[in-house]
Amino acid sequence: MANSEITSDFIHLLRKFGHDMRVPLNTLISTSDMLVQGAYDALTPKQEKAATRLQRNSYRLLAILDDFVTYIKASEGELDISLKSFDIKEKLESWATPMKPILDSKNISLIIETTESAPMIVSDENLLKRIIQALLWNATSFTESGEIWVSAEYFPDSKWLIHIKDTGTGIPSQDLPHLFEPFWRGEARPQVPTAGAGLGLPLARVLAQVLKGEVKLEKTSSSGTHFCVELAVQPQTNL
Amino acid sequence: MAKILIVEDDADLVETYTDLLEINHHSVSSVTRAVDAFGLVTRFKPHIVLLDLNLAGYSGAIVISMIRNYPLLKQTKIVVITGHPEMLRGDPNAAHVDLILSKPISNERLLSVVDECLASAS
Numbered sequence: 001m002a003n004s005e006i007t008s009d010f011i012h013l014l015r016k017f018g019h020d021m022r023v024p025l026n027t028l029i030s031t032s033d034m035l036v037q038g039a040y041d042a043l044t045p046k047q048e049k050a051a052t053r054l055q056r057n058s059y060r061l062l063a064i065l066d067d068f069v070t071y072i073k074a075s076e077g078e079l080d081i082s083l084k085s086f087d088i089k090e091k092l093e094s095w096a097t098p099m100k101p102i103l104d105s106k107n108i109s110l111i112i113e114t115t116e117s118a119p120m121i122v123s124d125e126n127l128l129k130r131i132i133q134a135l136l137w138n139a140t141s142f143t144e145s146g147e148i149w150v151s152a153e154y155f156p157d158s159k160w161l162i163h164i165k166d167t168g169t170g171i172p173s174q175d176l177p178h179l180f181e182p183f184w185r186g187e188a189r190p191q192v193p194t195a196g197a198g199l200g201l202p203l204a205r206v207l208a209q210v211l212k213g214e215v216k217l218e219k220t221s222s223s224g225t226h227f228c229v230e231l232a233v234q235p236q237t238n239l
Numbered sequence: 240m241a242k243i244l245i246v247e248d249d250a251d252l253v254e255t256y257t258d259l260l261e262i263n264h265h266s267v268s269s270v271t272r273a274v275d276a277f278g279l280v281t282r283f284k285p286h287i288v289l290l291d292l293n294l295a296g297y298s299g300a301i302v303i304s305m306i307r308n309y310p311l312l313k314q315t316k317i318v319v320i321t322g323h324p325e326m327l328r329g330d331p332n333a334a335h336v337d338l339i340l341s342k343p344i345s346n347e348r349l350l351s352v353v354d355e356c357l358a359s360a361s
Contacts, residue, residue, distance in 0.1 A: 050258060053251050185293060 003105045011078055018069045025065070028058040057221040068198040070130070071182065081210065082129065083172035083234060085120040094127050096150070097201045099140045105218075108140070109147040110166075116156035127207045131215065134204040135164040135227050142225070143168035155233075162229040163218075179217060180205045202203075204229075241357050244285035245269040246276045246302055247320075248294045256289065259346050267354065273297035277305060285315055285358045289349075292321045303332040308315040320344055 004080070032055035034040060035156065073079045089223045103110055121128075132150075139148045146167025153161040164191060169178065178184040182202045205215040213231035243260055245255050248271045257267045268283050270276050273294050280302070282290065288306065292299040299319070306312045317335065319327065322342045327333040338352060 049254075053254060057251055185295075 004198055011073065011076055014072055018065060020064075023204070025058065025062050029062065032058050039182050047175075051221065062197075065201050067165070070225065071203050071206060073197055074203075074210050077210075078129070079207075079210050081124045083122055083124055085122050085236060086125055088118070088121040088162075091129070092132065092150055092162075095132050096136055098133070099136050100203050102140050103148070105146060108143055108145060112147045113149060113150070114152040115154040120236070121152070121231075122158060122236055123211060123231060124205065127211055129232075131204045131211075131229055132162065132164070134200040135215070138200050138227075139164055139166035139168065139225070142166070142171075146224075155235060159233055160229075160231045162231070163226065164228075165224060165226045167224045170222050170225055171217075176217070176220075178217075241265045241286045242283060243267050243353065244276070244280055244288045246273060246288060246294070247271065247291040249291075257348070260353070261316060261332065263350055263353075266351060271295075271304050273299055276302045280284055280312065280315075281309065283305055284311065284361060286360060287318060288317045290317060290319050292319060292326045294322055298326075300327065300330055300332045305333050309334045314360055316360060318352055318356065320349075 032051060035043065035051040036055050058234065070079065084124055092114075096110055100110070123163065136148070136150070143166040149163070149165045151163045153163070155161070164236075175184075180202045184202075199217070206229070206230055208215045209233055213229060216228050216230065218226040218228045243265050245253055246257070247269065249311075250271065253269045255273065255324050257269060260267045268279060268285070270279055272352060272357055288302070289300045297319075301316055303319075306315055306317060315336045315343055319336050319339045320342060321327075321339070322341050324341050327336070327339060330361075333339070337356065339354070340348070344352075
């Protein structure tokens with residue numbers, strides 16, 4: 001009883017916190033967007049660089065806030081699930097779009113494959129997107145060359161396995177026990193600012209659990225890392 | 240004018256500090272990893288090092304002992320700017336730091352800290 005009261009109060013507090021943070025963030029995002037778009041007159045190259053930095057970090061702050069609130073709500077079973085059918089290959093391609101400029105700049109090939117004649121997947125599109133994007137950002141951040149390979153495997157009436165493999169340098173063994181700890185910062189760090197903070201992998205895992213699935217580290221070595229998202233097959237829906 | 244070395248792993252924050260300090264006529268160099276600070280600090284011989292602690296690989300604390308063990312850098316001021324000031328609690332390196340500041344730090348505060356460091360060094 002006491003725990004549920006604390007949880008309820010805590011969630012309420014978080015919702016208020018999230019709302020109160022979003023108001024000034026909205027101003028930051030809108031103003032920095034307008035600055036970058038030249039709405040307050042043309043900027044010098046130096047001003048444009050500074051405004052872009054402001055804009056990027058406003059969105060970064062929003063991503064951190066969103067990840068944090070989502071992580072707490074998911075951990076407390078407060079997240080709503082909305083199942084629908086969709087084409088997983090099409091979505092994987094769309095979800096990888098934000099990483100493409102960084103992948104192109106590093107000359108990393110992105111390969112997306114799915115089991116031939118796989119049916120539409122039934123899942124929560126938004127939650128699955130966040131899981132896959134967290135794993136893709138992780139792969140993108142820690143791979144300097146080679147390729148990132150994403151594949152969705154369908155096992156009839158049983159499960160979906162979505163693999164994310166990279167040719168990065170792997171995860172140091174001392175970091176492995178902490179991999180899914182919120183805000184854990186390991187030996188290896190991305191040198192470019194990415195969306196979110198230290199919640200990528202923990203958030204992916206907790207969201208997969210909300211979908212009655214799991215995120216597993218299959219393998220990591222000096223030649224790459226392989227994560228796998230396992231999801232039980234849900235009954236087809238007309239939605 | 241001060242020579243300032245920034246040791247900070249957030250590229251955007253490095254750019255922000257650099258813009259602020261250069262606009263105010265200071266000379267700035269920066270590195271994002273503690274291990275890269277070793278070579279640069281001895282060549283650049285900064286008046287002030289602005290040091291983050293929670294860095295990839297080696298902690299920023301190792302930069303403190305490296306500077307303090309290098310006689311030519313005896314006058315260099317070390318200002319820790321961190322989101323985790325508790326990281327230096329109980330660390331013997333804390334005694335060799337001139338100032339510990341918590342992030343975020345305002346532009347006015349950063350510039351006044353630089354001025355204070357320069358004044359106390361002269």
